[in-house]
Amino acid sequence: MKKFSCAMLFFCGVTCFSVTQRQVKQLHKEISNGLISIRNDHPDSQEAVYNVLDQVGRMYAYxxxxxxxxxxxxxELERIRNENESLRRSCTQIKNKLIFITNELESVRGREQDVAGELDRQKILQEEAEKKVADLQDSLSEAEKKIAVAPPPEKVEKTEPEADAKATKKL
Structure with missing residues (x-):
């Protein structure tokens, strides 16, 4: 009886380690049957005792x-939790960097558009100035052609009323 109570105490202690229910139940059955056979077959109990001890040893191993x-x-769970937390922090940092870079990119694109607009405006002004210069050169060359084609001014003889006016002045 003393062996039986020691075996039951050991069994209860072992089950506190949360072995799967099926394994514990099976081992409990085997131990109980072994102890019953020891009690019934006391004279030949040597082999049965060793079987029970082997089963208890397996239970302890489980x-x-x-x-x-x-x-x-x-x-492992704690390590995975720490790793997940680290990954979350990294993702948050990357997300913040991405937002910052996106805002900077939009700002640069806006400045590029402003610069492109200013360049377009400067180009239009330059084209207008070149057009005015070309128009002035055309009008100048036309004026030069007219001057070159026109006959030289002839000496106009003074008519008599002009001669009379000069004569009266002298007097």
């Missing part, structure tokens, strides 16, 4: 593995 796996999962 429980310790489950405990280690649980701790590893907790560490």
């Amino acid at each position: 429980a310790t593995q489950s405990s280690v796996d649980g701790e590893n999962m907790e560490f």
Whole structure:
């Protein structure tokens, strides 16, 4: 009876490590059956005791593995959470940089459009000035042609009324 109570205490301690229910239930059945067979077959109990001890050893191995796996999962979960938080911060920084760069790009494009508009206006003014210069050159060349084609001014003889006017002045 003392062995049975020790086995049950050990069993309860092992199940606290949260081994899967099916494995614990199966091992519990095997331990119970083993202990019952020890009680019934006391004279030949040596082999049965070893079987029960092997089963308890397997139960302990399952429980310790489950405990280690649980701790590893907790560490892994914490690592993944930290990594996710780091990635979120990085994404936020990248998003903010992207917004800043987009605003700068729009500002530069606006300035480029202003500069392009100013260049277009300057180009139009230059074309108008060149057109005026060309028109003035055309009118100047036409005037030069007229001067070149026109006969030289002839000496106009003074008519008598002009001669009379000069004569009266002398008097």
